Amino acid sequence: MRSLLAPSVYNSPEVFAREQERIFRRLWIFAGPRTLLTEPDSFITRTIGGVPIVIQNFAGELKAFVNRCAHRQSAIQIAEHGRRRLACPYHGWVYDGDGKVASIPFCDSLYGFDDRVRTSRHLDGVALECVGSMMFVNLDADPMPLESQFHREFLDRIAYVSSYFDDEVLVANFGGGFNWKLIFENVLDSNHVPFVHSGSFAKLLPKRRPDPVQSAARNARTPPDSGLTTDLRDMSFTAETSIEFRHWPWHDNVERFSNEAKYFNYFIYPNVNFTSIAGVFFPIQQFNPGAPERTDYSMWVLTGLQKQPNPATPAILWAQAKGEKSVIDEDIVVLEALQRGLGHGASPAFQGTYETQLRAMARNYLDRMS
Amino acid sequence: MTVKRLLTIVGAGPVFAVARAIATDLEGEKRVVAVELPPDRIAETDVRSMLNRPPAESDVFAAIGLHALNHARADLCAKFAEAGYPSVTLVHRRASVERSAILAPNVLVCAGASIGSDAVVEAGAVILDGARIEAGARVGAFAWIGANVVIGFDASVGAHTILRSGVNVDAGVPIGDHCELATPGLRQAAVVDRTFDTAAFEQPVRIYRGRCRA
Ligand code: FES
Ligand SMILES: [Fe+2]
Numbered sequence: 001m002r003s004l005l006a007p008s009v010y011n012s013p014e015v016f017a018r019e020q021e022r023i024f025r026r027l028w029i030f031a032g033p034r035t036l037l038t039e040p041d042s043f044i045t046r047t048i049g050g051v052p053i054v055i056q057n058f059a060g061e062l063k064a065f066v067n068r069c070a071h072r073q074s075a076i077q078i079a080e081h082g083r084r085r086l087a088c089p090y091h092g093w094v095y096d097g098d099g100k101v102a103s104i105p106f107c108d109s110l111y112g113f114d115d116r117v118r119t120s121r122h123l124d125g126v127a128l129e130c131v132g133s134m135m136f137v138n139l140d141a142d143p144m145p146l147e148s149q150f151h152r153e154f155l156d157r158i159a160y161v162s163s164y165f166d167d168e169v170l171v172a173n174f175g176g177g178f179n180w181k182l183i184f185e186n187v188l189d190s191n192h193v194p195f196v197h198s199g200s201f202a203k204l205l206p207k208r209r210p211d212p213v214q215s216a217a218r219n220a221r222t223p224p225d226s227g228l229t230t231d232l233r234d235m236s237f238t239a240e241t242s243i244e245f246r247h248w249p250w251h252d253n254v255e256r257f258s259n260e261a262k263y264f265n266y267f268i269y270p271n272v273n274f275t276s277i278a279g280v281f282f283p284i285q286q287f288n289p290g291a292p293e294r295t296d297y298s299m300w301v302l303t304g305l306q307k308q309p310n311p312a313t314p315a316i317l318w319a320q321a322k323g324e325k326s327v328i329d330e331d332i333v334v335l336e337a338l339q340r341g342l343g344h345g346a347s348p349a350f351q352g353t354y355e356t357q358l359r360a361m362a363r364n365y366l367d368r369m370s
Numbered sequence: 371m372t373v374k375r376l377l378t379i380v381g382a383g384p385v386f387a388v389a390r391a392i393a394t395d396l397e398g399e400k401r402v403v404a405v406e407l408p409p410d411r412i413a414e415t416d417v418r419s420m421l422n423r424p425p426a427e428s429d430v431f432a433a434i435g436l437h438a439l440n441h442a443r444a445d446l447c448a449k450f451a452e453a454g455y456p457s458v459t460l461v462h463r464r465a466s467v468e469r470s471a472i473l474a475p476n477v478l479v480c481a482g483a484s485i486g487s488d489a490v491v492e493a494g495a496v497i498l499d500g501a502r503i504e505a506g507a508r509v510g511a512f513a514w515i516g517a518n519v520v521i522g523f524d525a526s527v528g529a530h531t532i533l534r535s536g537v538n539v540d541a542g543v544p545i546g547d548h549c550e551l552a553t554p555g556l557r558q559a560a561v562v563d564r565t566f567d568t569a570a571f572e573q574p575v576r577i578y579r580g581r582c583r584a
């Protein structure tokens with residue numbers, strides 16, 4: 001059966017611009033682990049839907065704003081993570097937790113602003129919700145309720161799982177030369193694992209592994225497209241696979257939401273693959289649309305809560321991140337080649353039963369884009 | 371008559387071979403005992419029964435490579451210390467160490483390396499062949515300084531940090547702890563703790579802490 005998505009959906013600048021507006025500036029988008037923002041004045045910066053965002057801790061309360069100064073539009077926080085008050089580095093305007101201008105150096109002598117003018121200036125607020133230790137932002141002026149995007153049980157599950165996050169977090173950013181949808185489709189496609197990752201990730205899986213994603217669809221015929229779910233909430237879901245998992249003494253120092261030797265996937269529509277390896281590690285990958293044919297990956301790697309500080313945690317996280325990246329590099333090679341093939345003359349993908357979830361996603365995507 | 375103490379080299383891989391060769395050259399074959407121990411077995415090992423002689427009869431040297439950002443070597447050193455075995459420092463005959471330099475226990479200085487005056491090399495650091503630690507520089511505990519790396523005058527390298535061959539540190543520049551730097555070139559700006567700059571990622575990777583540690 002032909003894919004619902006034409007090849008141009010993966011490389012057209014018009015489609016890209018529309019996605020930024022209809023998907024990334026309208027849906028709830030993952031922004032990062034909350035445990036990074038434990039201390040007062042700590043912050044993170046992100047770019048979501050093409051908009052620079054800052055999330056900052058004000059005396060314990062987290063607030064999100066567009067990271068653009070009300071004076072001359074400078075970024076107010078520049079680092080991707082840090083600890084400093086919300087003060088613009090350009091001319092020193094300082095903002096409070098409501099995004100209002102709290103003070104302006106030389107306000108009278110240089111600007112001639114009275115208090116009324118000064119306090120009328122403010123940052124654009126961004127809706128922020130924490131689901132356990134996962135932060136989500138929404139750039140829409142009238143954000144939909146989280147429950148319209150995710151099933152309640154799914155929210156409860158990721159809230160529970162992420163409540164185990166440690167606060168020591170590895171952050172990596174890197175790119176891939178392909179459309180963001182290709183990688184999200186790829187992580188939903190367990191059938192690529194034995195081929196693309198035969199020497200790496202596939203080795204951790206049992207020989208005759210249960211299909212983690214399409215188990216429900218396994219015995220079914222391809223449902224007609226009229227039978228595909230159109231519920232946005234069905235686009236985010238959980239999957240589990242048994243893995244081989246070696247125990248190390250440091251695992252005893254980690255509080256785990258599960259002691260099972262399993263690989264847990266939480267697919268968060270539109271662009272996050274939140275995983276856990278046996279409750280010990282939490283690798284999180286996000287696929288940010290950088291350009292029609294470029295995905296900007298963000299990757300976080302953390303462990304479950306460490307009972308005692310473990311000085312070797314940087315070594316543990318770094319080793320895990322390198323392992324994750326070497327698997328991702330295998331995907332990148334294939335997806336970049338796939339992207340190159342989507343040029344002139346390409347036709348839509350031809351899909352079978354196990355790709356029903358991809359078809360449902362495509363259906364939903366088209367609804368959202370029209 | 372006093373029995374000469376033995377020197378037991380414990381470890382695996384290239385560092386084990388090098389440490390053993392240096393020790394044999396310096397002390398003679400009769401005094402040196404080599405015990406192979408791969409890094410992933412350190413946690414479960416009881417060093418007293420492995421060494422099979424009391425601390426009064428042997429010095430030790432932990433000859434483990436850069437496994438787990440050098441924490442494996444640190445773990446073995448900690449086990450030796452806990453069991454009461456004194457750790458030695460091994461300096462190759464063809465390395466040069468200024469008199470005023472300070473070398474802590476379980477430091478390995480390989481052939482052709484040089485340690486300048488008033489430089490400090492903290493416990494468990496490995497200085498590979500031809501590396502140059504200039505005057506006043508400091509190499510943190512369990513750091514790993516690759517072959518021919520130059521650490522400039524008064525510069526510093528944090529604990530557990532790995533500097534691969536081709537990375538040099540300019541005078542006065544501090545490199546944080548738990549870093550791995552592999553992209554060749556002269557480092558002229560400070561590098562913060564837990565920065566990883568290798569070919570595995572196109573941009574440096576960082577580890578942040580949400581909570582301040584004491
Ligand atoms: S642009 Fe921010 S203070 Fe001027
Ligand atoms: Fe993959």
